[in-house]
Each structure stands twice: as C-alpha cells, then as structure tokens.
Amino acid sequence: MASVPLDTRSFARQEDLHLITGQGQFTADQYYPNMLHMAVIRSVHAHAKILSMDLTAVKAAPGVKLVLNHQDLASQGAKDLPHAVTLTSITGEPQQINKMPVLAKDRVHFVGQPMAFVIAETALQAQDACELAQIEFEVLQACADVTTTLASDAPILHESMSSNVSCVFSSGDKASVEKAFAAAKHVSEVRVNSQRLIGFPMEPRAVVAKYDPSSQKTRIHTPSQGLLSIQGYLSQCTGLSPEQMEIVTQDVGGSFGLRTAAYSEHVGVVIGSRLLHQAVKWVGTRSEVFLSDWHGRALSLKGSMALDERGQILAIRFDDQVDVGAYNCYMSSFIGSRNLSITMGGVYNVPALYMQSTIVYTNTVPTSAYRGAGRPDIAYAIERLIDFAAHEHGFDPLEIRRKNFIAVKDFPYKTAIGTQYDACDFNLVLDRALALSDYAGFHARRARSVSKGQLRGIGLSTYLEASGAGNVQKDQVDGQFTADRILVISGVTGASGQGHETSFAKIVDNELGLSSQFVKYQAGVHGLALIGNGTGGSRTLYGAGSAIKNLCARIREQLALVLAARWSCDVTDVTYQGGGWCRQGQDATRMPTAEVLASLSDAELQGLSGMGEAQSGATYPNGCHVAEIEIDPQTGEVQILNYVCVDELGTVISPQLVQGQVHGGVIQGFGQAFCEQVVYDEQGQLLSGSLMDYALPRSGDMPVIRNETVEVHTSLNLLGAKGVGESGCTGSLPALANAVMSALRPFGIDRMDMPFTPMKIWTALQTAQAK
C-alpha cells in the first residue's frame, strides 16, 4: 500500500498526528525502570461488617513488596476522600456527610469498595496475591435502590445516622407554587428516572507515581481534567502538600466528568511509591472501572405542571430523589441540588417554581458528575412533562411550547428561582429545526410507515442548560514566545479529547493573525502560579479561551509600542487589522504579525510574554433537537430515521470541533435513551459489570446526525461563546424519548422510562393490545 507523505495541513486538529500514529502518551503508557505494580483487594459484598482481614499469605506471595490496609494509610497521613459540597437542608441544618475512606475500615458499603492495596514486581503477581486474602465478613442487608433505602424498615447504612437520608434540599417559593396549583385549570404530573450510568471513558482509570527521595517530591501521572482540581483533591487525601506533588497529565482518553477527582488508587500508588522509593503503577481493568469509577445520573424526578385554560404555564414543581451511592463523593450533592434547580423552568416563562430533592445513600458505587451532571436530567424531565401535559389536556406540543417560550424582548430574563438568562431566541432555533427536519411532513411519513406495519414517532426538545460558572474566580493563562517565535500558552485546563490546543490556536489566529503552527498549548505546567478552572461544565472554550483573547490583546498592545518606537511614530498611529500592522495613513501594505515577530530582538520578544486572564461566569446554551424514529412492533426495535439538532451556542470558534462535540453528546444521549443501564440485584451485586451486560452505543446506532448552529450574541464572556460540551446530551435525551412516546401514544402508552429497550417496548405493546 502506497503511503501518503506527511502533510498535516488538512488535519482537523493539531492534536491528531500523534494519536493516529500510536504515539499518544496515556497514563498506562508510562514506564519507569524497576516499576512496581499495584492491585486492589475489593469488597465482594455490598453491605457487611469486616470481622477480620488476614493478609499474611498476601504479604508472603511471590514478588509482593508491600501490602497496605487502612491503618497503614492513616499512619502515613492519608485522609478520607473529599467531597466538594455541603448543602443546607430544608430544616436549616447542614447536610449529613459520610466521606468514603480510601480503604474500608470496619464496614464495606458497596461491591468493589477498596479494602487493601497490594504492590508487587509485576501486575500479575499483584493480582495473584490478592486472591490469597482471608477476609471474614458479617453480611448485612443491603439497600441497592432508593425505594429500599427509604423504606421504614430499611437497615441504616451509616452508623452515626438515624436514617439513610443525607439531606433534603429545596429551592424556590413553595407557597406561590401551591397557590398556582390550587388555581390551575389543568395539572399534569410525570415521574421520570434518569437511570444510573457508567461514564465509560475509553481509557480505563490509571495512575503512576514516582517518589524522588532527593527532592522529596512525588511525580504523579494520571488522567485529569485540569491541574488544580486533581492536585487539590490529592492533597486533601494523600496528606501531601501541593508543593510535594508534580502532576503530569499528557493524553487523556476521555473524561466526561469522571477525571476531576482523586480516587482511592491514587492514594495507594502515591503512598506506596514514597514507602518503597520506586515507581508504582496501577491500571484498572475494565471490570474494576465498572465497580469503582463514580457512576453517573441515578436521579428520579417527579415533575408537576399547572396550566391555565389556554395552556399557559402557571407553575412547575419537582420532587426529586437523588441516589449518591454509598458515600458523599465530590459532586453528587451539587448535581442533585443546584444543577437540578437552576434551570428547572427550562425555556419557559414560569411565574412560580419550587423543587425539593431527597438525597439518599444506597449500597452502590458513589455517584458524581457525568456529562451534563443533572442538567440533561432536568431538561429531560421538563421536556417530557410539557409533552405529557400537552397530550393530556389537548394542546399541540409545538404550540404549547411557543406559547410559553420566554420572549426575545424579555431578555435578560430572571427566572422565578433567581437564575438570570442573558440572551436567547427560542423561536429562531425552533423554526430552523422544524424546517431542517421537515416536521410538517411527519403525518404523511407516519402514514407510509403505518402502511408497512411500522410505528413512527417524532419528538422534539427545546432545551436550555447552564454551562459551568466555574469554581475558581478567574481563568489565567501564561504566554511565552520561544526563540523560534512559537507562542507557548500554558494554562490550568487540560483536554481529554475536546481539542483545546486547536481551538486556542484558532483564537490566537483570530486575534493576532498568527497561524496555528506558531501556537502551542500546554496544560498543567509547574512553576507558574496560575489559577483557573479545569475542563468541566463545558466552560473551557469561553473560560480559558477568553483569557487567551485577553492575552492576545496584551500582546497587541506591546507590539504596538515596539512598532511605534521603531517607526518613530505615536503608538496611536500604529494600527492592527486582519493580522497585519501598519502606520495609519502611511503604509499601503500591512506587515503580518509573524513577520513582525521575526524582526524583533530577543529583548523585545521577551517583553511580549506575560499573562492573560478573564472572568467568565455561566452561559445558557440552548437549542432544538428533533428525532424521528420507527418502531417494529414485532420486535420492539427502534430505528433512528432522522436526527436534527439546531444549537444556539453564541460565537462558534471551531465549527468542525463543535460538530464533533454535538455528535458525541447526542450519541451519549442515545446510549442512555436506548441501551445503557446500571443494574444491581437486591443484594447489591452489580449485574451489569462488563460490556456483555452494559450496552454502549455502537457504530450504526445513529447513522445520521444533522447539526447546525445559530448565534445569539452573549456578552457574558469576552468571546461571546456558550458551552457546547454537554448540550448534545441535554438536547437528545428528551427528543429521543418524546419520539418513542409519540410512536407509542396511539396505543395508550404515555409513561415509560429509559432505556427504551426492544424488550420493554415490545412488552408494553403486548400489554396495551391485550387490553
């Protein structure tokens, strides 16, 4: 086969060359001489007392260098795993918090919970040795789901507590909502589950630590979403100060919210390496990832809507149940409270809003953020609720939406819960999506499907979400020019497939006229006192990206001063436009920035280096997705016939990358809608613990995704951009679900939960037809 000569100019991204040639540097690709390997002894029970744990045989096994239990960790200064948020409950009391111990102490609370670390010369020796542990358990009754854990006779999971409720949280005005419901002509109520999912980045979780006795620093290779978050969390649970750690993140094989935090295994390799003065590596098997990566979603949302006789929404109320799993880890409480409440009115003008969520423990893997982290879930619930209400009370699903949209003239709009949306145009996106999907032609297409014995449905969602406000006040970047005139930008945020470097280079090109081969981005560089947010909440492009825009403005100011001195003119006479420089009214041609840089002395070049920063809060991406499907009533199988997304994302910097993000989000929505589901049995054993039982979307599941963007300017950040990373998920869940319900509604089926498996649909059709 003739090879193609190396020319990367046509590539979509600067990141791609090393990834398509096998030169990627993922954490498991890190090898050190004499590196040791760690394996983890995990609980096989969901809820049990540990009566005894005899690790003598493990320690004596061939190749074993070190075995650590919870006492060993405590003596090395390790602490429990952090949680990110403590809520205030409805009674005014602080939320009850039960942090996860790095290794189980006297009880285990979920299958897969780490109980001991074993470090040996080879990975196989470490795994073999784990088998020799002698552990005596007193098995306790498990609560594997929310209903069981809330039952009056449920066993109490955490001994310090009197129930399994961590917090009851509320937001909004209960009295005004109750008043609106009392006066309403129509009321509809739907409970929908956003089932527990596995985030499933393709790169299994891994960590390598190497302690250097001379500097007393530990180098930690790990996937992350940005330096500061993982460093802060690692510092909290390892007992090391941030200065004692050097975090190295190179390529990251997907994150989806799972990589901001430190896990037990991080602590094991860090402490192991310090004790043994050798590098230690842990690479999770996929089974371990199923059993121990934080799970996502696990929310149950009961929504009620009050309407007047014309279909005007008077109030929306939610009563939510949030399963945080066995412990409070990282973001779970934030998802089940703030993220479910801040956009709970969606795109609609709703005078009264109130929500309450009951946050509970179960004997399952702790939950945390997964793509969207509560925002897809609430958008899903609202959009199912409005469809349900429309059909229940005889309104057209399209018209009821238009009637209740927040009007363009009402922006900036403050919701009844206090969130302020800055600028949106919901009819604009809806109209475009209806045109692209030929919504008007659906009835004719449905008739054709029916004539072939197929069921056909169309579903739409008009969604809105709040992309991340960030937990750090500012995003800062550092820019330094190398002697080769390459602008090297360093920042906190780290990519895991989003293409940060390509988008950042595009911003520099737009702002300085410096093409991408002159721009490099590096995440998490030590020795630079930068603050900023990691990748998360879809905010890197407008967060760190705005800081880069600010950096470019500063570089332009400096360049103007240098050129003014050289040209002996006033700095105000130096103009920059379209990537080139000239003296106002004097030069016929402009000097490209690259040429200006080439002409600078080393000292002048040094003078351009510096910091850029920006403060950027949440944005409000929104859009309309339309799904059209066919169901084969003989099998219950669903086929996606057409999928259209029109997303309103503000200024788009890299259209191809935006399309990629939307595709990825939509297919993850498809996964939740049709195939993915974590299943525990009553004893808390994970039944969906491998890819044979947990179905991920495959090629061909969504053959076509047509997407377009429209722009409504936002002034919430320097770039005018809105977040895109999670919007695909948020728009697709309700569109796909509403399409399924549209196909089934003629059979009187109007309530069903995801995943819409062939079995579930077929069974529902059989039951409906038997009536």
Next chain:
Amino acid sequence: MKIALTINNTPQSFEVEARTLLVDLLRDHCHLTGTHVGCDTSQCGCCTVLKDGVSIKACTTLAVQADASSITTIEGLGQNGLHPVQVAFAQCHALQCGFCTPGMIMSSVDLLHKNANPTDEEIMQALEGNLCRCTGYVNIVAAVKVAAAQMRAGA
C-alpha cells in the same frame, strides 16, 4: 516459552510465560504502546492489531498464539509516511480523545483490504467490534469512505 515472530516487519524472538497476552508482549516488552487496552475482554477493540494481515484483538490472544506470525501495529502501519486511513481519520475529525483510534484504524484497514468500496452499512458492521465514546461514529464512517476512495484512486 520461546516464540519468534515478525513485528512491524522486524523479526524478533521472546521468552514468554504461557499466560502472557499478545497485547502485553507488544506494550510491556516491545514498548509499542499505541495498541491500547480498553476492556480486557475483546469487546471494545482498542487493542486491534493485524496478524498476517487480518485484524485480531490482542487482549484476548496469547503471545504464543502469535508465534511464527507477522504482527502489524498502529506504529507499523505507516512506516514510510501515513496510511490513507490515518490521514482520513485526521481530516474528517474522526477522533477526539484518540484512545480507540489505533484499534479503529486497524479494523478499518482490515475492512478496506477485504472490500475496497464498502457501503456505509458495511463500514458500520465492520466497526461494530470497536467502541468509541467520543465521536458518535458518524465521522468515523465518513473517514473510512474517504480513505476507501483515496485508496481506490491510488491503487
């Protein structure tokens, strides 16, 4: 056990345990880390390599089963430049995090070797054993079509 095989056109011999997996031989002994382990159970396809020109999953192949064979990994695919499938993946934005990409490319190369002009459906079916969590597959299918056209034009 002693085995002798050709890896990326270089004949090599190794002393391995009977239980050593081909993927561990490639990664741990040869430091060919472009072949990734995504699931250990042959469902995700990240570890796909070519054995005597045919795609196999290296995580469920014993090293001894590769004795006397010729193995091609992602690193050996474009030894004098890039393979058209590699180029098409980068052009079509068919990768995001890149973890599944080597396996996805090797499966695509195998498909195009057997079928120079596959339909969308044939591509989707051929890649069913390769999971991608980032892209939604739409651009991957497009990339394989582009590569197929380029390879036919260049053949």
